Amino acid sequence: MDDPPQFTCLIPDLPDEISVQIIARVPRSHHQTLCHVSRSWRSLLLKRLLFTLRSSLHCAEPTLCLNIHTPAETDSSQWLVLNRGHFLPSRPLPTGFLSSACAAVGPFVFLLGGSLPGVPSNVVQILDLRLGGKWFLGPRLSTAREFAAVSYLNGRLYVMGGCSPSSEAWAESLNLFDRNPQWVPIDSPRFLRNKWMHGCLVLSGQIVAMAGQFVFAYDPGQNTGSCPAWVPAPEELDLGWRRWAVVVNNIVYSYDYTGKIVGYDAGMDKWSTVLGVDKNIPKCKSGVTLANLNGILCVIWREQIFGSKRKEMAVDWVGIEVTNLGSEGLHGSILWQETVSLDLPCGSSIAHCVVAEF
Template structure:
């Protein structure tokens, strides 16, 4: 599924002052704990695993909401890119890295239950793996990964099982569309659902009977609208107006596979080997210019994400022997005079995996 840019997070409340420091519980010798916290919170996230080894008090601090609120208030939050890779069609592995330091790639624990055809969404600091097929049966389960604690937990179940559904985040809520056969009244009613993390449950989203395709091969969020692309056309749900429509023919004809939205423009990789962008205000697809000498000729399995306002593109490339390389490029985007221009910030191999593997999805998460 296509991904959406990280959603703005509510301004956290000012943290309570830390307890008075004593020599026995100082985080840093000769410094009050509130000053120590300000120092530690400025350290890039990629070093946190090493910092957690300093002491038990540091390990506890690095997992606390108080610590992450402090990072937010100091504008020290970083956007990390999480990628899901399918190895030899047998298992799924998760990794993450900081695009500002792409040479440092970290693995995270595997999801407890493997499924095929899941949808994905990032909401705050959590990643949601939605549905998927287990032993050829669509599942209603939702697995939630807390990127702060690096733990998985089983979240609230959907009303129906889904595989190859579309999912998008709008205004702090997750919308999921399709991925289920309409063979009962219950499934018809819950063809689209919305998850509210405050209430902690899924609710049905009313939808007309004539738009209920099963398989969704692409998804994106533009403004308040969730776009879901099926094998035959696509649908768009306006979460503000609570209304449905079909995707315009111009957008449908150019949308191929996984996509990302940057500055209101939908980007995808087309069958001609070009990255193109669709701006609803213009109503047509335009090639992203300026990339001819900076990327490989063909980007096999191209997957995209909006990372801090830049477009990150991942693709697969044949490596040495029985290995396959996963490449990533960060591209800055600018619009002007009816054209789209891209400048490559960096491009390199980030991971080497066995042949037959593939990039399933990527998500940007702020930490």
């Protein structure tokens, strides 16, 4: 794996010499940024925060990316751009850790921890999706983790759980805009440290996470010592949250084993079934994930046809526009539904699902 470039932060300032090399290699007409700006603007690309500039020019596009793991005999991993229908031309994952946590920030995908033959790791691997994709090493976690949970909020990554044995750094954060970014442990309640993490998400400015059968909220703005920032989440949210959950337009959506999608409205403190989509969602016990693609609720699953002789992997996904009718509940409209056949073994599985912008 390449060493990190000499950026002054992880969401990088591009040194002039690196930017010149990039611009020299890519014709203006073929570059997603340069094709949208005049030649006089090109000098700006030699300065600060390339992806921020791209976003301000509306050149970045929310993109649904799947990390596909193939069976043990081939032991490989690929990234698929699902809503563009092709594989990313990125390099293979340098170190194929299992059970790592994953988050996307702009065009960067962070893989945190994981394990190799049962040995947890504190390695952080970063995939830059621009210009074909390239892997870098990020700052190591304070402690080794597997099956952790991670979220991004206000310029920071927050990772929780997965420590074996229990650690004082059960939760920690990384400021991506620091000049010398390092993971900083967060004071956490001891009773959480032996619980398995099942996921976390950002809701109303808080990190909401499920540890074991306990759902709790962490408010970074209230972190003043002695764990005052950690509070139990609303009981109603606790009752309805399953492992697969995502926030879309401030509604928490979860998928259950009956094939139903339910949504939690924090203002009403109430779960409601998303009506009108039951016939389009299968009753899958595994391999289902949810994502927020620019305000559209996406449901993605590995197609399972029992008795089929299909040798390649197939992924089904639907895009759902949900209307919140208040007391009348949540109503969904299917915007698209398609099956994508992949040139991968049928036993492959979806390891991670993120929405990046590039």
